[in-house]
Amino acid sequence: MRGLRKGVLGVALAAAVVTGAGASAGAVGPVAGAEADLSHHGHVSLWDGRVGVWLVSENHGPSDVSQATVRLAFSVPMAGGQELPPACLWSSERVVSCRTGELRAAGGAGELALDLRTAALPDEMTVEITTAWRDGAADRNPRNDRHRVLVLATGDPYVF
Numbered sequence: 001m002r003g004l005r006k007g008v009l010g011v012a013l014a015a016a017v018v019t020g021a022g023a024s025a026g027a028v029g030p031v032a033g034a035e036a037d038l039s040h041h042g043h044v045s046l047w048d049g050r051v052g053v054w055l056v057s058e059n060h061g062p063s064d065v066s067q068a069t070v071r072l073a074f075s076v077p078m079a080g081g082q083e084l085p086p087a088c089l090w091s092s093e094r095v096v097s098c099r100t101g102e103l104r105a106a107g108g109a110g111e112l113a114l115d116l117r118t119a120a121l122p123d124e125m126t127v128e129i130t131t132a133w134r135d136g137a138a139d140r141n142p143r144n145d146r147h148r149v150l151v152l153a154t155g156d157p158y159v160f
Contacts, residue, residue, distance in 0.1 A: 034063040036137040038103065039144035040070055040129050040160075042112075047155035049121045051078075053114040054157075055129065057145075061105030063137055068100040070112070070145075071132040076125045079117040087112070093119070097132060124152045129160060 042055035053072060059065055077093040084090065088098035100110035118125070131145040139145065147160040 034135075034137040035061075036063050036065045036103070036105065036134060036139060037061060037141050037144070038065065038068055038131050038134055038139055040131070040147065041144075043157035043159045044127050044149050044151045045155055045157050046118075046122070046125060046151045046153045048153075049079075049118045051114075051116050051118060051125070051127075051151070053112070053116075053127065055112040057100040057103060057110045057112070058107065059103035059105055059109075060107075060141075064105050065100075065103045065135045065137055067133075067135050068103055068110075068131060069133040070098050070100060071128075071130050072096045072098070072114070073128040073130075074118075074125060075127070076122045077119040079119050082116055084114070085112070088114070122153060124150060126150050 037060035039058050039060060040055055041058075042053065045052045051074065055070065057068065057070055071091070072095065074094045080093070084096060085098070087101070088096055091097050096114065098112055100112075103110060127149045129145075129147040129149070131139070131142075149158050149160045151158045
């Protein structure tokens with residue numbers, strides 16, 4: 001067992017050395033230690049089997065993010081065959097994932113608007129909004145890019 005631990009440790013150290021050498025040799029990709037503070041804010045409305053999501057994604061810095069992905073998970077299934085904006089795709093009947101585009105540090109913003117039909121006529125639903133990917137940047141403040149919103153079928157905007 002002790003030999004196995006040493007072998008695993010040796011492989012991990014070798015990988016760290018190779019990764020470090022690649023980064024110093026001008027490798028393309030996110031800089032090690034890059035940090036971005038992404039946030040998503042907006043509102044969700046539910047009425048007559050329709051759900052509207054209006055969302056703004058921002059980067060409070062300190063590093064730029066060339067691309068990020070926001071994930072919207074609905075507690076009820078959406079009706080099939082619906083078109084999404086070009087930056088979005090269906091991950092399942094309840095999940096939509098969308099690219100934000102480039103988010104520059106200290107103010108870069110991306111906007112998203114969805115108008116979807118639910119498979120039934122729910123009285124309420126929850127929507128979870130999260131950052132699924134941030135181009136390798138760390139985010140030490142994930143509270144402002146993770147929301148869970150209870151939405152009643154009143155047509156009112158529920159702000160997050």
